[in-house]
Amino acid sequence: xxxxxxxxxxxxxxxxxxxxxxxxxxxxxxxxxxxxxxxxxxxxxxxxxxxxxxxxxxxxxxxxxxxxxxxxxxxxxxxxxxxxxxxxxxxxxxxxxxxxxxxxxxxxxxxxxxxxxxxxxxxx
Numbered sequence: 240x241x242x243x244x245x246x247x248x249x250x251x252x253x254x255x256x257x258x259x260x261x262x263x264x265x266x267x268x269x270x271x272x273x274x275x276x277x278x279x280x281x282x283x284x285x286x287x288x289x290x291x292x293x294x295x296x297x298x299x300x301x302x303x304x305x306x307x308x309x310x311x312x313x314x315x316x317x318x319x320x321x322x323x324x325x326x327x328x329x330x331x332x333x334x335x336x337x338x339x340x341x342x343x344x345x346x347x348x349x350x351x352x353x354x355x356x357x358x359x360x361x362x363x
Contacts (some may be wrong), residue, residue: 250337250351256265257359259324265359269320269333272309279313281308286337288317291332312344326363332356 246253259265269288273279290297297319298331305316341348 244301246348247353249349250353254356254358257357259359259361260347261326261362262323263361264322265324266318266320266332267328267333267357268315268316269335269355271316272312272314274312276313278342278344279315282341282343283315285337285341287336287338289334289336291330292321293329293336303349324361326361329359329361330357331359339342 240255246340257265266273269291271279271282271286273282288299290299290302300320302317304319307314307316335355336354337348337350337353339350
């Protein structure tokens, strides 16, 4: 699937289908970018993240954090690697709850639930 920026500009659900070959690893990530480091820190204070794997909450300490620059912005990548998938259908949900209006230095985002919904199909 491919979405334009408007799909991510307001609360709602954006869905993806991910086909995997047997035993293929997958990087599960959430990325937030802002115009500068202070804005990034302030934005992330107003974004509460939760990650669900097949309906079970994944602890935050299962994810690593990495900061990098992209397109003149500073970005924080929150990620983990998933491996040894059982064959079949699996569901990953990244829920970002914006507890207040957020401005990343370029755009405004209203409060609410921003959900990335991944359906992963693993070949037997």
